Structures are given as C-alpha cells and as structure tokens.
Amino acid sequence: MGEIIMKQRKYERADFIQENCEPQRAYYIPYDSLEKALEGNRFDSKFYKSLNGEWNFSYYQRDIDVPMVIEKWDKLTVPSNWQLCGYGRPGYTNLNYPHPIDPPYVPDDNPCGVYMREMELSEEECAGEVYMVFEGVSSCFELYINDEYVGYSQVSHMQSELNISRHVKSGINKVLVKVWQWCSGSYLEDQDFFRLSGIFRDVYVLVRPKNHVKDIEVSTSGTEINCNYEFSLYHDKDKIEGEFEPVLWNAEKPYLYTVIVEQAGEFIPIKVGLRNISVSEKRELLINGVPVKLKGVNHHDTHPQNGYVLSDEDIRHDLLQMKRLNINTIRTSHYPPTPEFLNMCDELGFYVVDEADLETHGFCTRYGGVGYDMESGEWLCQNPDWEKAYLDRVVRMVERDKNHPCIIMWSMGNESGFGDNHKAMINWTKDRKDGRIVHYEGAWLGGDEGVTVISRMYPSPQDIKDNFVNKEGETRPFFLCEYSHAMGNGPGDLHDYWELVYDNPSFIGGCIWEWADHTVIEDGKCLYGGDFGEETHDGNFCCDGLVFPDRTFKAGSLEAKAVYQGMMTEYKDGELTIHNRYSFTNLSEYKLSWALDVDGVITDKGELNVEVLPLESVTVKLNPNVPDSCEMGTYLNIYMESADDIIASCQHKLAVPVSPFKPVCADKVVIADSEGNSIDSDKLPEIIYISAGESSVEFNTHYGCIQKLERDGRLIIDGKAELSVWRAPTDNDRHIKDTWGLYENNWSSRNYNRLYNKIDNCEISDNVIIVTGRLAGVSRAPFFNYQTEYTFGNDGSIGVKLVGDVRENAFFLPRLGFEYRLPKNDETFTYYGKGPYENYIDMCHHVMVGMYESTPSNEYVPYIKPQEHGNHAETSMLNILGMNIKSKSGFNFAVSQYSSQELSTKRHSYELVEDEHTIVRIDYGVSGIGSASCGPGLNEKYQLDDKHVEMEFMICG
Missing domain, CATH: 2.60.120.260 (Galactose-binding domain-like)
Known part of the structure; x- marks a missing residue:
C-alpha cells in the first residue's frame, strides 16, 4: 500500500x-x-x-x-x-x-x-x-x-x-x-x-536614492531629543537652534516638534513629543511626573460601507468625536492601526495602547468549550514552532511605531492564553528600554509575569476593590483594558468604576468596549452576524459600540462624556467646591457658569471667574436667589464650556420645599352605569362611567383599570391601562432575559412578559374606586399583590395610588408601572424630569432635571437590534396628547410608537411595525442597564427588587 x-x-x-x-x-x-x-x-x-x-x-x-x-x-x-x-x-x-x-x-x-x-x-x-x-x-x-x-x-x-x-x-x-x-x-x-x-x-x-536612510529612531529623555542620524529641529515651520526651553507633550496639550533628517536629497520628517512615562510609589501612572487617569475606549477599524477601510477623513472624525466625549486614551484593539491614525493621535492628543495583531481566543472552543486550559499545553503560545510568528508581530509593530509620543503602552495582543511565546514577546519589548509600559491582559494566566501593568477585563467594581487596587506588595498600576461593554442601550455602570478610579491612585483607568457598532449596510439596512448565511456566527454581538455605525452619539456616549469630564463640583451651605480633574489644564481656560433652575425656568445665573489649577480644588461663595418654595424642584446647574460645546456639567438639588397638591373636590363627580343609573356597589357592571365637568372615563371593573378617557371631546386614553412589568430586553439583559421571560421560549423562568392580572375585588365609595389584585406570569405563582386606588375630582382629575407587595423570593423585575395607550399622534409633549436624552437609574449622569420638549418619534432610539429605550427617570410632570400627569414623589416614563412585544421579537430595527397607538409607560421603577452583555451582572442597587411598593400620581384635568 x-x-x-x-x-x-x-x-x-x-x-x-x-x-x-x-x-x-x-x-x-x-x-x-x-x-x-x-x-x-x-x-x-x-x-x-x-x-x-x-x-x-x-x-x-x-x-x-x-x-x-x-x-x-x-x-x-x-x-x-x-x-x-x-x-x-x-x-x-x-x-x-x-x-x-x-x-x-x-x-x-x-x-x-x-x-x-x-x-x-x-x-x-x-x-x-x-x-x-x-x-x-x-x-x-x-x-x-x-x-x-x-x-x-x-x-x-x-x-x-x-x-x-x-x-x-x-x-x-x-x-x-x-x-x-x-x-x-x-x-x-x-x-x-x-x-x-x-x-x-x-x-x-x-x-x-541608492544611499538613502534606512531606519530612523528618535527617543526623548526628559527634555532631550536623541536620534540615530544628524537632524534639525523645528516647531511648526520655525527652526530651533541652540539651547531652548522645551515644551512637553501630553494628551491635553499635544505640543509637537519636528525632527528633520536630511540625506541624499531626501528630507524625512519625524514628529516628536517630549514626554516621560513613569510609575510612582503609589502605583500612579505619571506623564512628565504628573498623575494621569486613562479615560479610554477600544477602537476597531470598522466602517458600515467600507469594512476595514478608514480614510484619513474617517479617522479624524473618529478622533474628534472622541475628543467631544472627553476620551483621552485609545487601545488599538486588537491590532496596530494605520500610521496616519497614530500621526493624528500625536497631533490631537491621545494616549495610545498599541496592540499587536494577535488573538487566538477560538482555542477555547476547539473541543466545544474548554476555556483557557493552559495545562493542556496545546495553545499556540506554548508551541515553540510558533515563537517566530509571535515575535514577528510585536517586533514589526514596535519597529514601525516606535517614534510616536502618543504610544504609552505596548500590548502583546488579546485573549490568546499565556505561554513561553508571550514571554519572548514581553522580554524582547522590555529589553528595548524605551520607557513604555508593557501590557498583556492574558498574563493573569501566568501570575502576571513580566508585564509592567496589571490588566484585567470586565471585573466588577467590587472585585476591583477587593482584589486589585490595594493588593499588598504590588508595585504596578492597575488598568482595565476592557470594561463597561457598550452593547445596545448602555453601558450603565461607568460611574461606579470611576468612583473607584478617583479614590485609588493605583487604579489608572480603563478602556470602554468599544468605540463603534460593527455592521454591514446593504440596501440601507444594518446587518450583523447570521444575516449572510454564515455556518457559525455570533449574532449582533458586534453591535457593541459607544457610538452608532455612522459615529452619531447614543445616550451611552454622553454618559461616558459626563463620567470622563474634567470638572466635578460640590455645593453645600452657599459654598461651591470645584474639583479640577485635568492633569495639565487650568480650568480658567474654559468658561465656567452657573444657573438656578426653578420648576424648569432659569431664575438666576452668573459666571464663575475662578482659577483652578490641574488636580486641585477651589471653594467659592455662591448664593443664588433661591425661592422659599417651588412646585416641582429647584436645582443649581454648573457648566464648563469650550468655544463650541459644553464639555462638563454638574447639577445639585437644593432643599426647597415643594408645594403640595390642592385637595380634590368631588361633589360634582357622577359615577353611573351605561344607562346613567347609579351604581350598586354589591353588583358592579363590567363597565362603569365617571363624568366630571368636560371629562368622561370608562372604567373596566373586570380588569380593574381605566380603559377610556375623553376630555373636552378629545380621546385621551384609548385602551386598558393595566399594570405591567415587562420591558423589551436590552443587549445588556441578555443573561437575565431567560429568567424574566422570552416570547420565543415557553419554558422561560418567570414569564414576566406574559402576565395574568387577577382582580380579587373592585369597590366604589363615593368618588373612589379601589381595585385589589394579583399579578402572575403564565404558569407561575403570583408575585405581586396590590391595591390601586382611583380618586376622581370635579375638575376631571384622576388620582392614582398604587400600594403593593412583591413576593419575597421573586426575581427582580424589569420594571413596574402602568401602560397607557393613547391615540396615534406625533405632537410635541413636555415633561419635567431627567432629559433630554434617555436615562436610567445607573445611566443618568449625562442628563439634568429640567423642563423639556419632545415627540413620540424623537423618543425612538434606533439600536440595530430593537430593545428597551427612551426611559426618563425622576420625572414630576408629563403633559402628552392632552394627558397631564403630575407626581410629588416622582416617576419614570417612556413614550414609544412600538409595543414592548414588537421590540422584543424583531431582530432588526428596520423590521419594526409601529403600533396603532402611542404607548406611554408611567412606572414606579425601572431596573438599570448595566453592562452584562459581556461583564458583571447588574449591581443589586440598580435592580428593581423592592418588596414593598407605593406610587402616587395625578392625571390632571
């Protein structure tokens, strides 16, 4: 044979x-x-x-x-x-x-x-x-x-x-x-x-020419510039000769010189930034001896029409958008970028983690799912036959990019296990002694051997606090190369991480995953994994950007801007303390101002002419004309502005008494059956009618809710306004939606998406209807016992009071509140609450309480895969399509042209079909967003897990 x-x-x-x-x-x-x-x-x-x-x-x-x-x-x-x-x-x-x-x-x-x-x-x-x-x-x-x-x-x-x-x-x-x-x-x-x-x-x-220059290496040491060829030095187009007072480079003030090497008729320019990288005894990252925090994002080369191809204009637009979001650091995930990208980072001012083109994450799945089984010895990083290929990838990156001042870390790649080939890469890089930090997150598999920064991805804030920032005997800084997975609606946990960053010198910051949604646009439609007939794919997991594919901002983008901003303030007893979180910028370079907002109206304002040095704080007297009382709220807003943008803002709620609602008068309220007869409370008809002035209400006693409201001849509510707890799962709900409920799976755990509302009792007393009931998921035990009290007033107002108890062992709820169906309309509505962008309990630092206008269509957020969106927290008033809702305790609301079921079951935004109504949610509470699409579960403090619920609002006449 x-x-x-x-x-x-x-x-x-x-x-x-x-x-x-x-x-x-x-x-x-x-x-x-x-x-x-x-x-x-x-x-x-x-x-x-x-x-x-x-x-x-x-x-x-x-x-x-x-x-x-x-x-x-x-x-x-x-x-x-x-x-x-x-x-x-x-x-x-x-x-x-x-x-x-x-x-x-x-x-x-x-x-x-x-x-x-x-x-x-x-x-x-x-x-x-x-x-x-x-x-x-x-x-x-x-x-x-x-x-x-x-x-x-x-x-x-x-x-x-x-x-x-x-x-x-x-x-x-x-x-x-x-x-x-x-x-x-x-x-x-x-x-x-x-x-x-x-x-x-x-x-x-x-x-x-034949005798041209080959390689050029420019290094800086403190205030010295060294080059392996003779050179001339310029700033802009001015030649510098003799001794001079050097200006150092940093991402806030990216001052560049130009080295010119002239030989054989060639003039070769190398942009040079004088900067020094070091680590303090407190494990701080120091740039030119000054502590710096890395406010970062991971950046892939991705374009919805052009794939991996980014033009110079595309790159500049990306970087300028990052600047608008207060981002100062970029990890080039997971490969070196184009040279022009790094040139622009030098020029515009970014700290860069330059990453080798190396990832072997798929080895975790070679036997169906084995994780990082380094003990097997089968990973390529452990195979000496592959050492040359591993070294080649870091050597070529470092040699190509070595002259860029923006690069502060060399990264050995991503998610590739850890073995001798990585050690060879690390040792080669460290032997260059160029002062840059050597990074590889996967080194955790080898006890973080060799690397000069401790790096992790997606730990929870508590994990960081317990295991990293104060680790005994550790001298290296701690860095999150990936955190706060920005998939779909989110991320919702940025602020928690940055409280830790600012509280711990050793925690130098991190890079949000990731910059832009990956998608391919065909015929105007955004497509993702599975839309191309692939044998294996990961669905919309590529739609995980801080910005949309066209680089327009989402609420998550603006949340990052707020958390990364360079100014924070505190206000107490007439004193405003301003904290400068920049490392090299005096706040006097910006316009600082304040405004007093009373019930959505600016009643007092002024400028803050103050100098706050980098990393320092200043306290000034500030006594605006605060009223004795207000109807909804009084807030002090602080702004920091550049020439064309508000780059930082803070809001402080002032302790001003809020006026109570006027007592409800009911002597002219009529409650009757369909023929106008008075109601026998012992034998209620299914539909009863309440009239007061120009308002009329149909109340369904079988379902225990209002089903129609007309006022001045206009239809306001057009459908049963029942309690519900469902929201269309966000991408960050992907690991709990099976527990909450799935339309595509009858075996889901709690079936919160398919509710039975059992009405135990409905009674009438004068102008009050009291409903007692229970909510249960299909095929599940009741989880919420409640009583709703409806009070009808002479002026057509309706008071709604909900009191209830959630079963002790019930899983936390997506949301809880009433869902109203209003006639289809796209008229402007107003609200007093957090806005103007969508916000949630854990994603709310980009918004302020105030008076805003919107329309139902403007509330829609076109996430590539449809999901929950459009919530507004801490709302006191909503006036929409003739329905004016007010509350002293506050509520969440959302306005949508799509039902939650429609948003839950469609794979793409272009597949959505508008509902025949405008849907308005008035909620007691809504669970937070988090970043669990690839990260820790939603923090308990952001879960709607209250066991006792009380909510009160008024639908005003």
Whole structure:
C-alpha cells in the first residue's frame, strides 16, 4: 500500500511569515524639499506614488482554480474588502474560528483574489531604489512585478515593504498581487470582528536614492531629543537652534516638534513629543511626573460601507468625536492601526495602547468549550514552532511605531492564553528600554509575569476593590483594558468604576468596549452576524459600540462624556467646591457658569471667574436667589464650556420645599352605569362611567383599570391601562432575559412578559374606586399583590395610588408601572424630569432635571437590534396628547410608537411595525442597564427588587 503524502502549501507553515521583505523600519515618508517635509502631506512628495484606486480583479472560490493566465478581469477599488464588493460574503464571529482548528492548516477551498494594475516609472526613478509598501492585506499575499515573483508576506494589520528595484523597468510595469483569504497567520487573527479579506489599507511605491536612510529612531529623555542620524529641529515651520526651553507633550496639550533628517536629497520628517512615562510609589501612572487617569475606549477599524477601510477623513472624525466625549486614551484593539491614525493621535492628543495583531481566543472552543486550559499545553503560545510568528508581530509593530509620543503602552495582543511565546514577546519589548509600559491582559494566566501593568477585563467594581487596587506588595498600576461593554442601550455602570478610579491612585483607568457598532449596510439596512448565511456566527454581538455605525452619539456616549469630564463640583451651605480633574489644564481656560433652575425656568445665573489649577480644588461663595418654595424642584446647574460645546456639567438639588397638591373636590363627580343609573356597589357592571365637568372615563371593573378617557371631546386614553412589568430586553439583559421571560421560549423562568392580572375585588365609595389584585406570569405563582386606588375630582382629575407587595423570593423585575395607550399622534409633549436624552437609574449622569420638549418619534432610539429605550427617570410632570400627569414623589416614563412585544421579537430595527397607538409607560421603577452583555451582572442597587411598593400620581384635568 502506497504512502499518502500531504502537500503543505507555504502559507500553511507557521514559520513562513515573509519572503524577500525589508526589515521593519519606522514609518516615515521622504520628501524632496524641506518645505514639503514640514508640511507633511505625503501626496506632495515626488518620492511617493500612491497605487490606491481602480485595479483589475479576479476572484476564485478556491485558490487551485486560479489559472496561469487570467483573461477576464473585473474592476475593484483598492483599498477595499472584496466581500463588500460582491465577491464572497461577509461573516461575523466573536471567538469561533470560521474554519476548523487544525493549525497551521487552513481549508483546501481557500478563496483567492488576484489584483493587477500597471504603473509607470521613469528612467531616473528606476536608477534608484524602488520599494512597494502594503500597509494592510488580509490575510497574506504574493507580489509579482512584470510576471516575476518578488516576495510574500502575512500579518494583516502590519506594513510590508518589498524592494522591487531589480524587477522594474522604465516605462509601463505590470503589478500583480495574489491574496489568500486564510493562511497560518489566520490562527493568530481571531479577533471579534467581521471576517473580511483583501488589500484594505494604502498601497504605494517609494522611489528613493541608492544611499538613502534606512531606519530612523528618535527617543526623548526628559527634555532631550536623541536620534540615530544628524537632524534639525523645528516647531511648526520655525527652526530651533541652540539651547531652548522645551515644551512637553501630553494628551491635553499635544505640543509637537519636528525632527528633520536630511540625506541624499531626501528630507524625512519625524514628529516628536517630549514626554516621560513613569510609575510612582503609589502605583500612579505619571506623564512628565504628573498623575494621569486613562479615560479610554477600544477602537476597531470598522466602517458600515467600507469594512476595514478608514480614510484619513474617517479617522479624524473618529478622533474628534472622541475628543467631544472627553476620551483621552485609545487601545488599538486588537491590532496596530494605520500610521496616519497614530500621526493624528500625536497631533490631537491621545494616549495610545498599541496592540499587536494577535488573538487566538477560538482555542477555547476547539473541543466545544474548554476555556483557557493552559495545562493542556496545546495553545499556540506554548508551541515553540510558533515563537517566530509571535515575535514577528510585536517586533514589526514596535519597529514601525516606535517614534510616536502618543504610544504609552505596548500590548502583546488579546485573549490568546499565556505561554513561553508571550514571554519572548514581553522580554524582547522590555529589553528595548524605551520607557513604555508593557501590557498583556492574558498574563493573569501566568501570575502576571513580566508585564509592567496589571490588566484585567470586565471585573466588577467590587472585585476591583477587593482584589486589585490595594493588593499588598504590588508595585504596578492597575488598568482595565476592557470594561463597561457598550452593547445596545448602555453601558450603565461607568460611574461606579470611576468612583473607584478617583479614590485609588493605583487604579489608572480603563478602556470602554468599544468605540463603534460593527455592521454591514446593504440596501440601507444594518446587518450583523447570521444575516449572510454564515455556518457559525455570533449574532449582533458586534453591535457593541459607544457610538452608532455612522459615529452619531447614543445616550451611552454622553454618559461616558459626563463620567470622563474634567470638572466635578460640590455645593453645600452657599459654598461651591470645584474639583479640577485635568492633569495639565487650568480650568480658567474654559468658561465656567452657573444657573438656578426653578420648576424648569432659569431664575438666576452668573459666571464663575475662578482659577483652578490641574488636580486641585477651589471653594467659592455662591448664593443664588433661591425661592422659599417651588412646585416641582429647584436645582443649581454648573457648566464648563469650550468655544463650541459644553464639555462638563454638574447639577445639585437644593432643599426647597415643594408645594403640595390642592385637595380634590368631588361633589360634582357622577359615577353611573351605561344607562346613567347609579351604581350598586354589591353588583358592579363590567363597565362603569365617571363624568366630571368636560371629562368622561370608562372604567373596566373586570380588569380593574381605566380603559377610556375623553376630555373636552378629545380621546385621551384609548385602551386598558393595566399594570405591567415587562420591558423589551436590552443587549445588556441578555443573561437575565431567560429568567424574566422570552416570547420565543415557553419554558422561560418567570414569564414576566406574559402576565395574568387577577382582580380579587373592585369597590366604589363615593368618588373612589379601589381595585385589589394579583399579578402572575403564565404558569407561575403570583408575585405581586396590590391595591390601586382611583380618586376622581370635579375638575376631571384622576388620582392614582398604587400600594403593593412583591413576593419575597421573586426575581427582580424589569420594571413596574402602568401602560397607557393613547391615540396615534406625533405632537410635541413636555415633561419635567431627567432629559433630554434617555436615562436610567445607573445611566443618568449625562442628563439634568429640567423642563423639556419632545415627540413620540424623537423618543425612538434606533439600536440595530430593537430593545428597551427612551426611559426618563425622576420625572414630576408629563403633559402628552392632552394627558397631564403630575407626581410629588416622582416617576419614570417612556413614550414609544412600538409595543414592548414588537421590540422584543424583531431582530432588526428596520423590521419594526409601529403600533396603532402611542404607548406611554408611567412606572414606579425601572431596573438599570448595566453592562452584562459581556461583564458583571447588574449591581443589586440598580435592580428593581423592592418588596414593598407605593406610587402616587395625578392625571390632571
């Protein structure tokens, strides 16, 4: 019997990473004049030839089908991902590999794209050294020039540079690039994102003189600048000579110098920021000797139309939006970004955790779900055959990005276990001694060996307090590389984390997961995992951004802005204390002001002309004209403004007595049956009628609730206003919705979404109807015993008082309150409460109590997967479509054009069908949002778990 020999393709070898590629160097673009170098626009350099644009393209489902000669070509724009251009289909998976886990082998049917174009070079250009640079190709490629093989490279998110000098000629040159969807490197690129392929970053040619500069390394030590070449120093376009007083770089004031290296007719600019990174004895992160907190976010390269492709304009927009949200730190999850991204971070001012293109999270699932079973010895980080590939990924990142002042940490990758290959990466990075922190969260699997920061993802605030910030004998700072998973409506726990950050010097901050929702837009519809026919996918888990796909803000975005703001205040007994949480900025650089809000009207205001030095506090006298009483509330608002935005705000409730409601008069209230006869309380009809002045009410005694209200001939309430506890599950409810109830699963635990309302008694006494009842989920025991008292007044007002008790062992409720159905309308309504954006008990620092206007359609929040939205807490008054609700104790409300069932059962927002009514919820309470989509469960203090309930409000006439 003959021996079977398996052929291993070169891209399936763990140790075959590059062939005929240049050693990685620092990123730079050479220019042909000093003026152009100082301007820094790479497209103006005569040495730089962009190959972006239209290429010929041919796609093959299997690489073995690629013919020797391709006769038919399509057109494809570079950069792009071919799945978004009609070749193959996108696929989304979080940790599951999209192919079998059999390293280093990939499927035999390996899709392949072949790119071809021509480029023209002059005789003078060919006389020098000619390089072709690829900034990003997924997953690997071969380059051919004029039908001659040049070289090979992998590592999708890293620059590859090939010397093509001996392959080119003066005149027209043929460029052909063969790109494979998968290679051995794909096992190291199992990140949580859409799996896309192709040339997705810039491609260009550098034409350089024979004796050109190779690598440039610029380092700073305190106030010194060192370079491995002679250089000139500039600020803006002014040359600096002799001794000078240096200005240091930090993310608040990103002061940059330009090093110019001149050689062989080239002028090479390197932006330099003078800054020093250190750790104090208190485990604080110090930038230039000053404690700094990292107010961060994780950033993927994602675009709803263009996939991995971000233009320079896209990048700048992302960064400016982050600035508007008071974000100062970016973790480049989970791969190095484009060079232009880092250039802009240097310029605009961000601290960057630069992360190697490395993740093998899917190994947790290789036997169906084994977790981080490091004792198995089967992880690639433990396999010496893969050490070269691991080291390559950190070496190329560090060598490319070493000159950027914005980078304060090198990260060894993400969720890849921990083994000797990681130790080799860590040791190599530390041996460079460039002063930066060495990060790898997965080092916890090895006792945090080697790393210079303790990093974790998704611990609860209590876990952090108990185990990390005051750990005995620990000298390294503590950092959350991922926290507060921002999926859908949320996150709702940011403030709790930052109370700990500010209270503990060793807790240096963290990065919210993550910046933007990942989605693919087709025909105007936002699609996610499972919408492309994938064999394996993770649904909408990719829709987990702090901002929407188009980078517009959500309530969660604004909550981050509020929690990350640089000013906090306290007010007591006529004294305002202002805390400056910036490390390098005096608050006098901003406009500070105050306003007194009484019942939604500004009655007094002024400016605060005060200087508050960085990280210090100042107390000033402030005595606004506070009234003796008010109807709803009195608040002192403090604002900090830049030229075009309010960048910080604080609100303080003042202890001003609130006027009570006027007594209800009932001598003209008529309660009768359908024929106008008086009611026999011992034998109530199902429907009774209450009239007072211009108001008439239909009350259903069988269901124990108002079912119709008309006032002045206008229909106000049009349907049974019953008690309910359900809300459409948010993404952050994903681990408790099975307990609360699911429409798609009759075996869910509590069935809060399918209620029986058992009315035990309904009695009438004068102008009062008292209903006694119980709520129970279908097939479950009652969990709520209640009594509701309806009081009807001469002026048409209706007092509603709910008193009840929740069963002691009942699971906490999504919400509890009344759901009113009003005639369909999109008229403006007003409310006095927290606004103008949606808010919840644990996500409310971005809003203030005040008087606001809205419409039912404006209250809708278009989360990609429909879910609960639009709540407003601490409300005292709501006037909507003729129904004016007031309460001294306050309530939550939400207005929606969609039923909770509709929001619960549809997978996409574009599938929603509006209800025939406008739905208004008036709630005693609503559970918080949290971030349990990938994080700790909802904190008990934000769970609606009250065992005794009292709620009172008035529907005014």
